[in-house]
Amino acid sequence: MTLSPELASWLDTHAEALDSGRNAPSDLLGTLARAGLFRVGVPSAHGGSGGTTTDAVLAIAATAAHSQTAGFVFWAQRVFIEYLLQSPNQALAARWLPTLLDGTFAGATGLSNAMKYLGGIEALQTQLVPAPAGWTANGVVPWATNLIPGNFAVAVAADDAGTGRPGVYAIPHDAPGVSRSEDLDLVGLRGSSTASLRFTDATLARDYLLHDDAHDYLPRVRPAFLGMQCGMSIGLAQRCIAGARERAEAGRSVLGDELDALAVTLDEQTRLLGEGIEAGTFVTAPRALFSLRIGLVDSATAAAQLEVQARGGAGYMNGRDGGLARRWREASFLPIVTPSLVQLRTALAEASQRKAA
Numbered sequence: 519m520t521l522s523p524e525l526a527s528w529l530d531t532h533a534e535a536l537d538s539g540r541n542a543p544s545d546l547l548g549t550l551a552r553a554g555l556f557r558v559g560v561p562s563a564h565g566g567s568g569g570t571t572t573d574a575v576l577a578i579a580a581t582a583a584h585s586q587t588a589g590f591v592f593w594a595q596r597v598f599i600e601y602l603l604q605s606p607n608q609a610l611a612a613r614w615l616p617t618l619l620d621g622t623f624a625g626a627t628g629l630s631n632a633m634k635y636l637g638g639i640e641a642l643q644t645q646l647v648p649a650p651a652g653w654t655a656n657g658v659v660p661w662a663t664n665l666i667p668g669n670f671a672v673a674v675a676a677d678d679a680g681t682g683r684p685g686v687y688a689i690p691h692d693a694p695g696v697s698r699s700e701d702l703d704l705v706g707l708r709g710s711s712t713a714s715l716r717f718t719d720a721t722l723a724r725d726y727l728l729h730d731d732a733h734d735y736l737p738r739v740r741p742a743f744l745g746m747q748c749g750m751s752i753g754l755a756q757r758c759i760a761g762a763r764e765r766a767e768a769g770r771s772v773l774g775d776e777l778d779a780l781a782v783t784l785d786e787q788t789r790l791l792g793e794g795i796e797a798g799t800f801v802t803a804p805r806a807l808f809s810l811r812i813g814l815v816d817s818a819t820a821a822a823q824l825e826v827q828a829r830g831g832a833g834y835m836n837g838r839d840g841g842l843a844r845r846w847r848e849a850s851f852l853p854i855v856t857p858s859l860v861q862l863r864t865a866l867a868e869a870s871q872r873k874a875a
Contacts, residue, residue: 519576521584525553529584536587537844539701539708546709547666550592551621555581556599564603564611565619571600571742572792575749579788582753586848587707589750594664598625600742601673601688604735605728610688614671624670628659628715629736630856632675632686633743636736637857637865642684644676644717652723653678655689659715661702666711668692675732684732687722695720706847741800744807744857748791751814751852755784758821758845762828773828780824784817805869808862815852815859822849 521529528549535542543549550556559574560566574596582589599618602611617623634640644657655676662672671690678685689696699714729735759781762773791810794800800807822845829842836843853859 519558519573519580521580522553525549526584529581529588533585533587533841534844536585536709537706537847542709546588546591547595547624547664548621550581550588550595551619555592556595556619556621559596560599560603560615560619564615571745571795574742575745575752575791575795576788578746578749579753579756582750583757584753586750586754586845586851587710589753590707590710591664593746593750594627594662595621595625597627597739597743597746598664598671598673600746601625601627601629601686601728601739604739604742605686607725607728610725610728614688622669624664624666624711626662626664626670626672627743628662628672628674628689629686629739629743630662631659632684632732632736633740633857634861635675635684636732636740637861638868639857639861639865642675642677644674646676646678646680646685646687646722648678648680649721652721652726653680653687655687655695655717655720655722657717661712661714663707663710663712665691665698665713665715667698671726672715673728675736678730681730683730685730686728686732686735688726688728689717689720689722690726693720693722693726705850706844707851737801737804740804741795741798741807744811745791745795745800747855748811748814750855751811751818752784752788754845754848754852755780755814755818755821758818758825758849759784761840761842761845762821762825765825765828765830773824777824780817780820784814784821787814787817805866808866812859812862818852819849822846 532543557566558577559569559571562568578592581592631643635642646653646655671688673688675686695718697716702712
């Protein structure tokens with residue numbers, strides 16, 4: 519997928535500001551929405567433009583190629599939309615989807631903790647107790663992106679003391695007892711409205727239940743969660759490969775074979791990702807998805823390293839690096855996006871040990 523020339527130019531113009539947070543445009547969400555990006559892969563019956571989840575992955579990749587901050591925000595918004603599409607709570611979907619699709623309301627995914635919980639990596643960090651009109655919530659979301667102050671909802675998995683099993687909930691910003699921190703002091707991606715949340719006896723109405731069984735719901739949404747996350751790696755790898763090719767003619771043609779091989783690998787990884795998402799195989803075979811996510815981050819990191827070599831000394835000079843310093847920071851972020859590569863590799867190693875046993 520390619521972006522319109524107008525949007526591509528806008529993202530290129532503002533990429534550094536979105537990354538540094540200095541003079542960052544305030545309407546990133548609205549700009550992406552006006553381009554119709556949040557509607558990609560959403561059925562027309564729900565206000566979307568149709569297509570598949572893979573189309574959404576490629577749209578995120580096309581965006582992240584220009585700005586990883588924009589790709590990160592796009593991922594959060596689009597994954598939250600996916601949560602509603604796959605929730606039995608269609609009344610909530612009907613209420614929120616129009617504003618999510620047009621970018622006037624922000625969706626944040628606080629399910630990183632839940633995905634680690636599903637893999638046996640950590641316990642859930644939010645607990646609910648029954649209340650007359652719903653639940654009372656206590657817990658934290660250490661960090662989530664797209665938390666536009668005063669205008670967001672966040673998806674959270676929580677233990678329900680009433681049922682004894684975890685469910686998944688959408689918590690709006692204005693629920694009593696919800697508090698948002700200041701934006702986190704990140705190295706980059708500072709225009710992404712990334713902050714932490716705390717729930718202190720927060721009042722949550724039953725209207726905001728996405729699914730009452732996290733063990734059933736999370737495996738079904740995980741392919742979209744991780745698959746769309748992979749779009750960030752795909753986009754950065756593509757941009758770095760293109761940047762390296764631009765400079766390869768300047769006495770650095772020796773890099774051509776490596777760039778060609780990496781491009782072939784990236785294309786194959788992208789193909790396998792799309793096939794697995796569309797066939798539904800990642801629902802029951804998540805380890806294949808984990809391996810692809812690891813491989814795509816490795817490809818993005820390798821592509822950034824090749825661009826460093828292709829640009830030479832100019833790539834280390836302010837004003838002459840062509841955005842390479844920002845892309846290098848973006849590449850360093852990809853391995854730590856939850857679930858991090860260390861967590862995924864740990865999960866794969868433990869699965870291998872269980873199989874061997």
